Amino acid sequence: MMRISYIGGSATMISNLLRGCNGLIKQGQGIDILKFQVREMSRVKRRHTVPPFWLPKATRILYPEHTTPQNEDFITEYISDTYSSPLKVEPWERGEWSTKSVRCGLIARKIGIYPMWTVEGKRKLATLLHVKENHVVKYIPPEERSKEKYSRMAAVIVGAESDDPRKFTRQYKSIFTNAGILPKKKLTKFLVTPNAKLQPGTPLFASHFRPGDIVDIRGMTIDRGFQGVVKRWGFKGGRASHGTTKNHRRTGNIGGGGEKSRVWPGKKMPGHMGREHRFLRGLEVLRVNAAENVLWVTGPAVPGPTGAFVYIYDTVLPHLRCSTAPPFPTYFPEDEVHSDEKYAENIHVFSNSSITFT
Amino acid sequence: MDVADVGVRCIQAASRLKSALTIGMCLQNEVRQMRTTFAQNSSRYLKKDFKEDLVVPEDFRHVYPEFLPDPNPEWRNNLRERLERQDMLARRSVINIPEFYVGTVMAVSVADPNASGKVNRFLGICIQRGGTGLRAWFILRNVIDNQGVEILYEMYSPLIQGIEVIRLEKRLDGELLYLRDALPEYSTFPLDMEEEILPDGAPVPVNPVKVKLKPRPWHERWERKNFQGVQDLGLPERFYKRAKELEKPYEKYDLMKEYRATIPEEEQAEIFAEIAPHYPRLEAGRRQRKRRTLTKT
Numbered sequence: 142m143m144r145i146s147y148i149g150g151s152a153t154m155i156s157n158l159l160r161g162c163n164g165l166i167k168q169g170q171g172i173d174i175l176k177f178q179v180r181e182m183s184r185v186k187r188r189h190t191v192p193p194f195w196l197p198k199a200t201r202i203l204y205p206e207h208t209t210p211q212n213e214d215f216i217t218e219y220i221s222d223t224y225s226s227p228l229k230v231e232p233w234e235r236g237e238w239s240t241k242s243v244r245c246g247l248i249a250r251k252i253g254i255y256p257m258w259t260v261e262g263k264r265k266l267a268t269l270l271h272v273k274e275n276h277v278v279k280y281i282p283p284e285e286r287s288k289e290k291y292s293r294m295a296a297v298i299v300g301a302e303s304d305d306p307r308k309f310t311r312q313y314k315s316i317f318t319n320a321g322i323l324p325k326k327k328l329t330k331f332l333v334t335p336n337a338k339l340q341p342g343t344p345l346f347a348s349h350f351r352p353g354d355i356v357d358i359r360g361m362t363i364d365r366g367f368q369g370v371v372k373r374w375g376f377k378g379g380r381a382s383h384g385t386t387k388n389h390r391r392t393g394n395i396g397g398g399g400e401k402s403r404v405w406p407g408k409k410m411p412g413h414m415g416r417e418h419r420f421l422r423g424l425e426v427l428r429v430n431a432a433e434n435v436l437w438v439t440g441p442a443v444p445g446p447t448g449a450f451v452y453i454y455d456t457v458l459p460h461l462r463c464s465t466a467p468p469f470p471t472y473f474p475e476d477e478v479h480s481d482e483k484y485a486e487n488i489h490v491f492s493n494s495s496i497t498f499t
Numbered sequence: 500m501d502v503a504d505v506g507v508r509c510i511q512a513a514s515r516l517k518s519a520l521t522i523g524m525c526l527q528n529e530v531r532q533m534r535t536t537f538a539q540n541s542s543r544y545l546k547k548d549f550k551e552d553l554v555v556p557e558d559f560r561h562v563y564p565e566f567l568p569d570p571n572p573e574w575r576n577n578l579r580e581r582l583e584r585q586d587m588l589a590r591r592s593v594i595n596i597p598e599f600y601v602g603t604v605m606a607v608s609v610a611d612p613n614a615s616g617k618v619n620r621f622l623g624i625c626i627q628r629g630g631t632g633l634r635a636w637f638i639l640r641n642v643i644d645n646q647g648v649e650i651l652y653e654m655y656s657p658l659i660q661g662i663e664v665i666r667l668e669k670r671l672d673g674e675l676l677y678l679r680d681a682l683p684e685y686s687t688f689p690l691d692m693e694e695e696i697l698p699d700g701a702p703v704p705v706n707p708v709k710v711k712l713k714p715r716p717w718h719e720r721w722e723r724k725n726f727q728g729v730q731d732l733g734l735p736e737r738f739y740k741r742a743k744e745l746e747k748p749y750e751k752y753d754l755m756k757e758y759r760a761t762i763p764e765e766e767q768a769e770i771f772a773e774i775a776p777h778y779p780r781l782e783a784g785r786r787q788r789k790r791r792t793l794t795k796t
Contacts, residue, residue, distance in 0.1 A: 202678060255586075255633045262610065262658045269579050325698050356622035489657045491589035496657045498612040 185407065188416055197312040220306060220323075228321040228342055236336030238469035240462070241335050243294070245331040245471070246454040247272050247345055248301035253362070254441045257427055258489045263494045267427050267437040270358075270451060274303045275345035276322045280338050294332040300325030301450070327450050337470040347434040348472040350426050350453070352485035355461040357422045360444030360451040365415035374409040419444045423458050427488050431479035535776035555764075555771045562598045562785065564628075565654065566770060567762045581773065583632040588777050590633075590655050595784040596662055601625050602670030602706060604688055606640060607652050608660040618660055621650055622690050626675040630654075640678055642687040647679065666695045669705045671727035680717040681710045681729075 208216070236242070238436045247269035257267045278297040298316075303323035306314060314324050320341035333339075350356060370376045371390045379388035392411075396404050421443060428437035436453070443451060456462060472479070484490055560567060566587065568580045592595075599605055603625045611619040623639030626649070630636045635654040640647065652659065665688075678686045685708075697704075709730045713720065722732050722740040732738075750756065762770075774781075 252576040253574060253583075255579070255583050256653075256655075258657050262656075264653070264656070269582065271578060424771070433582065435582065437580070447576060491655075491657070492592060493584045493657075494593055495610065495660050497610050497660070498617040 161414055188413070197316075199313045200308055200437065201310045203308065213366050216307075224306075224321070224323050230340070233338065233340045236334075236338065236470055238466040239336070240464070241334065242337055242469065243334045244337045244467065244469060245277070245297040245299060245333050245339060245345070245453060246452055247275055247347070247349055248299055248329055249273075249347075249436065249451055249453055250302075250450055251443055251445055251449050252435070253447055257437065257488045258496075260486075260489050260496065263490075265427070265439060266441040267439060268441060268443045270436045270438060270443070270453065272345070272347040272349075272434040272436065272453075273297055273301060274323075274325070274368045275301050275305075276325070277318060277339040277341050277345065278317060278320050278322070278325070278328065279341055279342040282338075283335060293334070295335045297331045297333050297337075298328060299331060299345065300328050302326040312359060320486045329452055331452075331454070333470075339470050343471065346472050346474070346479075347429055347436050348431050348479045349468060350429065350436060351467065352426050352429055352483050352488070354463060354467065355456040355458070356424050356426060356438060357420055357454045357456050357458075357467065358424060358438065358443050358447060358451050359418060359420050359454070362415045362417050362419050362444045363446050367412065370409065370416040373411060373414045376409070423456060423461055425485065427485045429479075429483045431481070431483070447490050476479075505521060544655050553768075553772055553775060555768050559771055560767060561600075563774075563781070565631055567631065567767065570629045570760055570762055579771075580632070584770070584773060586633060588774070590657070591777075591781065594659065594661065597664045598667045598703075598785045599625060599628075599637070599662075599664050599667065600703065601628060601673055601675055602668055603664055604666040604668075604692065605637075606663045606665055606692075607639065607650075608662075609656075610658045610660055611651070620690075621648075622665065622688055622692060623648070623650070624686065624688060626678055626679070640675075641690075642683045645683070645689075646720060647683070647686060658774055663694065665692050667697055667703060669703055671705065671707060671709075675728070676719070677710065677712065677717075677721050677724075677726060677729055680712050680719075680721065682713060685710045703768065712777070 153214070249272045252269045252271045253266050254266055254301040257265050259265060277297055278300045279296075281296040281298070282291055283295050286292065286294070300317070300322070301323055304326050306324055309324045316328070317324050322342055355454075365372070369390050370392045371378045376392065378390040379385050379393070381389060390407075395408055396402070421440075424440060424443075426436055426438055429435075445451060455467070489496060508680060566584060568575060568583075604622070605625055606620055606622040608618050608620045610617060621639060622642070623641035625637050626640045628635070628637040630653075633655045637654065638649050638651050638653055640649045642648070654662075709727065710728055711730050715734075720738075720742075721729060722734055723740045723745060771778075
């Protein structure tokens with residue numbers, strides 16, 4: 142049994158090493174590879190306090206206008222007239238689903254956590270996600286999205302949570318003119334296969350996902366501020382007593398000597414923790430409320446605090462992807478009206494009688 | 500009463516009074532009165548339909564405390580609380596969750612795949628209750644075969660087959676965790692105890708029993724807790740001296756602390772307005788026990 146342990150070095154070095162190991166495995170020798178610490182990405186900025194230069198400024202400074210109540214009424218009437226009628230365009234063709242298709246996702250707000258019970262009586266915490274006023278803002282075909290020869294994916298820009306047009310800049314509102322919808326507070330891009338294309342202005346609902354579907358959720362983790370090494374990296378710290386002097390939660394030794402007698406880049410130390418985008422994969426949708434557009438997903442660990450935006454995707458995990466056709470390219474109310482609540486097979490409905498064992 | 504009236508009355512009062520201190524006290528009284536009327540008026544006008552006939556029952560927050568959400572603003576969300584209350588009412592339509600307090604003797608039957616008859620019944624005194632919404636829980640304590648047993652039950656768990664209130668009463672304290680250090684006779688209740696009937700409409704009796712504790716060591720420093728339901732602890736003077744040093748007598752004047760820990764009356768009214776259609780059914784269930792026992796005799 143050959144034992145390889147390598148600490149430090151770039152990702153390319155490690156992938157070359159692994160390729161070499163593959164050869165050895167084919168020859169019949171067992172390999173036992175210990176954990177690698179990749180230090181390449183330690184200098185890249187993980188968080189940005191300022192948005193990128195190419196993003197148009199969204200909100201404008203609201204000065205006190207002192208509008209009279211009559212003018213206020215007129216303005217609200219004008220806004221509702223402008224945005225109430227749908228665009229007079231031919232609806233696009235709907236693509237056919239295949240196992241390789243990728244549909245767009247949804248933008249939701251994490252509104253809370255409460256317990257649900259399975260039919261066997263096991264308690265499961267479920268996170269509630271409110272899909273509020275999602276609309277397709279733009280569709281970008283593959284050729285326009287990327288000049289690379291191998292790019293097959295199109296892009297669908299989705300917006301969530303409409304707000305008063307007076308709060309936004311003219312430049313930002315121009316993004317929504319094609320779709321004919323109120324400007325949105327949150328925008329994101331979902332990469333889809335071209336057969337999952339969606340017309341701008343299409344509303345997206347929570348029924349896009351069905352109970353039993355497996356989803357991945359991307360969110361920005363809770364901002365924990367400047368944290369020490371014990372909380373940030375899980376270091377053990379020092380002794381609590383027995384004469385320990387001022388060394389209860391400290392880092393300890395930060396390097397060795399010899400040839401590499403310096404502090405290595407990427408050394409785990411105290412610093413800012415949280416406020417980073419993370420994916421949580423393989424969550425099951427337990428329940429869907431079509432009337433309120435709320436999804437229940439397993440677990441309390443959805444990244445972000447209560448009230449934060451999250452992005453929900455169909456899962457990427459190959460063994461959990463759905464084998465039957467989901468609502469493709471999305472759920473359209475004119476096809477099938479979902480007015481009541483739907484539960485996953487294994488979930489106990491509260492209005493049913495108590496669970497008994499026979 | 501509005502601000503102008505208050506001002507005029509204060510000036511009139513001041514002209515009659517001799518010292519500056521009493522003026523301050525008078526203003527305080529008027530402000531307190533103004534605050535309560537403002538609260539009453541605002542709770543009326545916050546409701547969009549001006550449902551003046553909808554009066555929040557005095558005991559709503561004591562009988563159904565888990566319907567009020569956790570006051571921590573980090574976790575509050577109107578839609579989630581509304582959906583949670585809907586689920587709670589759905590569960591309550593299937594099983595009757597009676598009115599109980601800390602100090603009530605109750606029996607809970609749960610479905611248990613490993614029990615004979617597949618149902619496990621436990622009787623005990625409620626020593627603590629907590630949680631909000633679907634996470635509401637309570638702890639029952641009893642002494643079985645000289646072994647103290649405490650079980651935490653989730654009120655809305657679908658495994659619960661039934662909750663019976665054997666003896667409905669309150670104690671002098673909001674928590675009875677000191678029963679762990681008390682003599683076992685105070686925590687022992689026969690498992691086949693019969694339901695005790697209360698006359699219809701009677702207030703919940705308060706049991707003024709003072710419990711005798713076992714000699715130290717204890718689970719907690721009970722001398723620092725100011726519990727009314729324990730007998731004189733009989734400790735040396737230094738314990739009480741240290742307890743007095745650690746006292747925080749100013750805490751009861753901390754209005755903001757009280758504000759942060761409670762749901763305002765206006766919001767309670769809104770929550771009650773949501774539950775109001777189901778309230779007759781809930782109340783019928785609450786009194787069902789008493790009516791059922793009356794017909795038995």
